[in-house]
Amino acid sequence: MFDGQTLNFRPAALRQAQHRQVLTSTLIFHPDLSMVGAYSQLTASQGSWALSRLEPGFHLSGGAVRPLADPYVSRSGLNLSKCSGGWQLDCRNSSTQVTDLNGHTVDYLQLSDADLSDGVVLTLSGRIVVLLHYASPKEPVAVDSVPGLLGGSDNMSQVRSLISNVADLKLPVLIRGESGTGKEVVANGIHNAGQRRNKPFVSVNMACIPRELASSELFGSVKGAFTGASSRDGSFQQADGGTLFLDELGEAPLEVQTTLLRALETGVVQAVGSEKPRQLDVRFVAATDANLEKLIGAESFKLPLLQRLSGLVIELLPLRERPEDFGVLFSHFLCNALIETGQEHKLLHAEADSFGYWAWLFARCAQLNWPGNVRQLRHTANQLALGLMTCHRLESFDWYGFVEGIANELQIKDEVPAEHKPAVELPKVARRKPRDIEDDEIMQALSASDWQIKMAADALGISRAALYLRIDASPALQRASKLSEGELQKCFEQCDGDLELMVERLQVSKQALRRRLNEIGVDCP
Numbered sequence: 001m002f003d004g005q006t007l008n009f010r011p012a013a014l015r016q017a018q019h020r021q022v023l024t025s026t027l028i029f030h031p032d033l034s035m036v037g038a039y040s041q042l043t044a045s046q047g048s049w050a051l052s053r054l055e056p057g058f059h060l061s062g063g064a065v066r067p068l069a070d071p072y073v074s075r076s077g078l079n080l081s082k083c084s085g086g087w088q089l090d091c092r093n094s095s096t097q098v099t100d101l102n103g104h105t106v107d108y109l110q111l112s113d114a115d116l117s118d119g120v121v122l123t124l125s126g127r128i129v130v131l132l133h134y135a136s137p138k139e140p141v142a143v144d145s146v147p148g149l150l151g152g153s154d155n156m157s158q159v160r161s162l163i164s165n166v167a168d169l170k171l172p173v174l175i176r177g178e179s180g181t182g183k184e185v186v187a188n189g190i191h192n193a194g195q196r197r198n199k200p201f202v203s204v205n206m207a208c209i210p211r212e213l214a215s216s217e218l219f220g221s222v223k224g225a226f227t228g229a230s231s232r233d234g235s236f237q238q239a240d241g242g243t244l245f246l247d248e249l250g251e252a253p254l255e256v257q258t259t260l261l262r263a264l265e266t267g268v269v270q271a272v273g274s275e276k277p278r279q280l281d282v283r284f285v286a287a288t289d290a291n292l293e294k295l296i297g298a299e300s301f302k303l304p305l306l307q308r309l310s311g312l313v314i315e316l317l318p319l320r321e322r323p324e325d326f327g328v329l330f331s332h333f334l335c336n337a338l339i340e341t342g343q344e345h346k347l348l349h350a351e352a353d354s355f356g357y358w359a360w361l362f363a364r365c366a367q368l369n370w371p372g373n374v375r376q377l378r379h380t381a382n383q384l385a386l387g388l389m390t391c392h393r394l395e396s397f398d399w400y401g402f403v404e405g406i407a408n409e410l411q412i413k414d415e416v417p418a419e420h421k422p423a424v425e426l427p428k429v430a431r432r433k434p435r436d437i438e439d440d441e442i443m444q445a446l447s448a449s450d451w452q453i454k455m456a457a458d459a460l461g462i463s464r465a466a467l468y469l470r471i472d473a474s475p476a477l478q479r480a481s482k483l484s485e486g487e488l489q490k491c492f493e494q495c496d497g498d499l500e501l502m503v504e505r506l507q508v509s510k511q512a513l514r515r516r517l518n519e520i521g522v523d524c525p
């Protein structure tokens with residue numbers, strides 16, 4: 001299959017500019033029926049760049065590539081490499097053609113500093129997505145040195161070397177970063193990279209420890225210590241010899257902070273009702289997305305606790321500030337989700353002509369400059385895999401609708417602009433007659449789209465109105481607007497007002513449910 005076609009970036013086309021920069025590209029491509037997330041970098045002696053004429057016929061001089069099933073992408077993976085003719089990028093396609101997202105063939109592309117700061121997305125021959133952007137020069141760190149932690153950005157490389165430096169020390173580590181940036185992954189990485197890896201890793205959500213039970217939750221209790229007390233270990237004893245992960249540290253009630261601080265300062269713990277203090281060997285890793293300094297100012301967080309726990313502070317940047325990690329993470333989550341739902345053939349063995357759908361999707365999602373967090377990215381990959389379950393063929397999936405849905409969810413105002421139609425022709429979903437669709441399929445589509453009527457209707461290839469009619473006609477399906485006040489009240493109480501849970505139980509659209517609850521005067525967030 002590989003025909004050795006190569007894109008050639010001629011150094012002559014690299015324009016002079018003021019700043020020394022490193023251009024980094026994330027490549028997602030599809031050689032010989034396997035998909036690869038690769039990472040490469042090209043150093044310019046001086047700034048601004050132009051991608052030059054594309055001349056097929058050069059040979060590959062990059063390193064080996066690894067299949068997506070092994071998500072760790074090595075720095076020695078696919079490289080832009082220098083050869084006598086210039087810079088080369090293996091494209092592995094017989095009709096090498098670079099297109100921008102408008103589908104126009106790009107023969108010569110000049111990128112300004114501003115373009116590169118924002119990030120530029122190109123699709124090559126409908127099967128490779130290149131995300132070009134600036135990054136600063138860095139020392140290579142083995143990308144797989146911390147298993148489970150993906151990404152080759154500066155931030156991830158720095159986190160990896162910090163983890164390696166402290167893994168075997170008992171130094172407490174405080175991990176800071178917005179929600180969903182991977183703090184727990186890092187905490188696990190610290191534990192697994194060190195000598196404690198075969199000992200327990202105990203995670204405690206500090207927000208969930210009731211203030212009146214702080215001591216017994218953390219240090220355990222002996223039988224009869226208080227009414228109903230049984231003899232049990234607390235989190236400290238459970239983590240003896242291993243790591244205690246104090247998650248959501250900023251949410252810990254003050255009483256819990258005091259109890260914790262006392263144990264950290266004395267180095268011993270005493271089970272409630274016991275006379276005997278115990279010395280334990282516990283390594284502390286804490287995580288928070290809270291502004292602890294502000295909390296200290298407001299006297300709701302204790303400064304000495306912060307000082308005790310921040311032997312080393314690891315800062316995780318949000319994904320929007322390290323766009324080069326997007327491709328690797330998305331392809332990893334997507335591949336896992338497809339494997340879990342038994343659909344890996346749709347990606348790993350996709351027909352060559354349908355790979356354009358994936359390339360388009362990656363390009364569009366990369367172009368959203370992913371304002372969400374890593375967890376949302378994983379959720380999106382899962383949603384996509386579920387959505388695809390109702391489509392036997394990739395072309396019958398509503399790719400536009402899906403990306404629009406993501407944009408809405410992430411509150412990105414601009415929808416896919418008309419001029420950003422995909423480089424590949426995405427046929428519209430084949431329209432179907434509503435009566436030809438079984439209730440089961442409707443149920444699956446609704447469930448896969450989280451009961452979002454538009455998304456489900458698009459996936460089924462029928463109109464929204466037709467879907468409502470089918471729901472009304474089927475005894476197995478229901479609409480929020482048709483639920484009785486009593487039914488709603490009961491479910492609201494049973495679910496403690498948790499809207500997500502109610503949607504799951506009642507199997508209706510969230511928006512409609514919220515509307516209906518408001519109608520009957522139930523306050524819901």
Ligand SMILES: Nc1ncnc2c1ncn2[C@@H]1O[C@H](COP(=O)(O)OP(=O)(O)OP(=O)(O)O)[C@@H](O)[C@H]1O
Pocket residue numbers: 148149150151177178179180181182183184185186287289374375378
């Ligand atoms: N660098 C990464 N490599 C692989 N998976 C990641 C990475 N970062 C985050 N994830 C995945 O994203 C999801 C959220 O990560 P995690 O729970 O560690 O975030 P968090 O910062 O602890 O979130 P929170 O503050 O809400 O507790 C998990 O599924 C995790 O596996």
